[in-house]
Amino acid sequence: MVSKKIVIVGSFGVGKTSLIRRFVEDQFSEDYKVTIGVHIMKKQLNLNDNDVNLIIWDTEGTDDIEEVRPAYLLGTHGFIYVADISRPKTFSKVDEHLNFLQNKYQKTPILKVGNKSDLIPKGMMAEKKDEFDFLDILVSAKEGNNVQRMFERITKMMLT
Template identity: 55%
Template structure:
């Protein structure tokens, strides 16, 4: 059975949401940062053992304040991927608060939390920020492709369960 599901990538600007989507959909990566304004919408099929899922991926502009995200972008979402940048503290220090916001407003929508740019951090940095990083479901690198497929699979499984 084929179904369509809308997922939205959330998080601060510059955390690598677009890079993760490009890596997942096109298997490409660029070091040049181009800010996303508004929303880019892409589509990719994910095949699970029991289902074929058309993911409609909303790659929205980053926002430091999750409550200021345009609600029209989130309307009708089936899943969220919350991305933070492991190298920039400002993108994950309010993670718990942002996740609370999602729980309060989109209670039934599953969330996969992702720490991106994992290739740029040292073990010492990882240890130091462990208390803040503990909410992450995956650590990814859009540059190397590490765990990128997995996060989309994870959110798809959560949506389908």
């Protein structure tokens, strides 16, 4: 079975750990616990009748992507860049961060994700979608919306 390493990056408090927990364990906690260093989990995903072993690296949140230790990023097959759509500071440097990753890890796909979509009132979703069109997908670790789809999309990107 093929194994793929996904590294989740983004500012602190955006919900990187929560997204992984939702995907791997289907659990969510309101309590915020800071991740330091790196925490690794795995989950098998079946995509188009192919089993893929996803090794998911949950990194410590940082405002500066260059602070992520290069040793953690060795052998990465795909990045998930997470922003918190309720905190503009967490996506204010998205272009700069993506440029850094694209230059340093050429050909490694990056999926841009806006977490905490549950904080957008339901009736305003269509309006907000335009505001966040720089993101590939809006997800909610709390409610589980689009979390599975998010991992399926990055897997598809890594396999093509």
